[in-house]
Amino acid sequence: MTLLLLLTILVLGELPGSYCTVTTVGDLSVLEGQSVTVPCHYNPQYISNVKYWCYGRMIDFCSSLARTDDPKSAPHSKGKVTIADDPTQHVFTVSMQDLTVGDSGWYWCGVELGGMWVSDSTTSLYINVVQGMSVVRNTVSADEGRSVTVQCLYSKNLRSSEKKWCRSGNWNSCIVTDSEGTFSSRNVFIHDDKNSMFTVTLTELEMRDSGWYWCGAGQQHVAVHVSVTPQATTLATASPVQNLKTTVRTSSVMSSNEPLSRPVWESPLMVCGVVLLGMALSLALWKLRKHCKKKQKPQRTNETNDNLTMCPWREGDYKNTSVIFLNTPAQQVQML
16 A cells, blocks of 8 residues: 555656656767757746756766856856756757867756656756867858858867868878968968867869868868859850840841842833833834835836835735836836
C-alpha cells in the first residue's frame, strides 16, 4: 500500500511538468574560442516562471550556470554565460562566450515549476567544443564580374598560425597572409582579425574561378565551393531586335518619300519620244504618198529611153494595168 501511494505521488508530481514542454535545437559542435547561443522555447502559461541553464549529465545533479532571476546572468553583466527571456515570443536564450575544449558536455534548458513534489520542465543538448576550422557557409556564389566573401573560422589554438587560401588540388596556388594577417592582390584580399575568423574576398570573378577552394590555418583546413554564374543576357539579346525594328521602320519612312521606281518604257521622256517618232514617220509617209500621186498622171514622150515610173503605194492602180512596148519610134505607149 505504501509503495502504491509513493508511485501515485511521483506520477502526480510529474504531471504538471508534462504540460510545460521545453524544446531546443539539437546537439552542437563549436570551435574552441568561439561563442554559441541556444534558444529554449516554453509554453505561454509559464511566462512568469524562472528559467535557467545548467551543466551536467543528469538534471538532478546539474550545476546551474545562469538564471533569469540572477542579475549576474543578465546580458549586460558581460559574464561568460548569460540568459535573457523574451515573454512575447515565449523563448529564453542562453549565450556562452570564449568556449574551451573543457566546456564540452551536456547542458539543460529548464523552467522552474516550484514545489517539492513537482518536477521542472527541462530539455537537454550536447555541446562539443573542438579545435580546428569551419566556415560560415561552405558554398558561395556570385555573378560574373562581381565579388564574393568567404568567412573562415578557426579555433583558439590557431590564432597565431598563418592563414591560407588555396585552390583545391593545386598546392602551389596557396596564398598566405603576412605578419599583419593580411594579403592583397588585384583579385584576392585576405584579412585576419587575429581572434577567431579571417575573411577572403574574391573580386572581378570570371567563369574560370568556379570550383573548390579551402581555408587553411596551421595544419587545419576546410573546403569551400565557389560558384560563378554568367551575366544576364536579356538586355544584350533584346538590343539587336530593337535595332532591327528601328531599321525596318526607318527604311519604310524613307521609301515613302522617294519616287516609285518604274519600268523604262513607262518613263515620260520615253513616251514623248515614241509619240514624236510616230508623228515624224506619219508625216514622211504622207509626203511620200502625195509625191507618188503626182507621178501617176499620164505623160507622152517620143524618147524610147523614157522610164515608166509606177508608185506601188496604191495597189489598185496597177493591178489592172497593161503595159505595151512598141519598137517603132512613132508608136506611143498606150495605157489600156
